[in-house]
Amino acid sequence: MEKYSDLQFKYAILENAPVEELTNTRLLEFMEEWYGTQYHYGGTSKDGIDCSAFVSLLVNMVYNIPGLPRTSRDQYVQSRRIKKTELHEGDLVFFHTLGGHSKVTHVGVYLRNNKFVHASISGVMISDMQEGYYAQRYVGGGRIWEREGE
Numbered sequence: 001m002e003k004y005s006d007l008q009f010k011y012a013i014l015e016n017a018p019v020e021e022l023t024n025t026r027l028l029e030f031m032e033e034w035y036g037t038q039y040h041y042g043g044t045s046k047d048g049i050d051c052s053a054f055v056s057l058l059v060n061m062v063y064n065i066p067g068l069p070r071t072s073r074d075q076y077v078q079s080r081r082i083k084k085t086e087l088h089e090g091d092l093v094f095f096h097t098l099g100g101h102s103k104v105t106h107v108g109v110y111l112r113n114n115k116f117v118h119a120s121i122s123g124v125m126i127s128d129m130q131e132g133y134y135a136q137r138y139v140g141g142g143r144i145w146e147r148e149g150e
Contacts, residue, residue, distance in 0.1 A: 054119035072107035079142025
């Protein structure tokens with residue numbers, strides 16, 4: 001029998017996924033380190049971080065992709081549009097959270113099973129894209145690097 005870490009079990013539950021699918025140790029450790037960190041607009045540290053700074057830091061530390069733009073809108077512009085059905089771990093998901101328009105104001109990193117990690121006003125957490133709030137505000141998915149075979 002394979003041995004799985006406590007982190008794999010914890011995030012398997014949070015992502016509603018089989019524990020054996022959670023193989024990205026760097027991602028799990030990064031999420032664990034930042035989980036619950038308070039939200040602060042314009043923040044870039046453990047004292048408080050906003051969504052785009054969190055995504056930029058995650059992408060750099062976990063996937064070794066530096067230089068992601070600072071704002072969610074600029075991250076949206078820089079990424080390649082992908083369909084919701086094509087989302088994979090590490091892709092970006094964008095939302096409009098300020099009123100009824102389609103301007104990008106929020107970003108997170110897709111995990112699996114419609115779950116994404118982000119810095120929300122409740123702090124760094126995992127949310128479900130199919131929940132009413134996020135389902136109604138979804139703008140699109142974006143990819144910032146090319147996967148093998150694409």
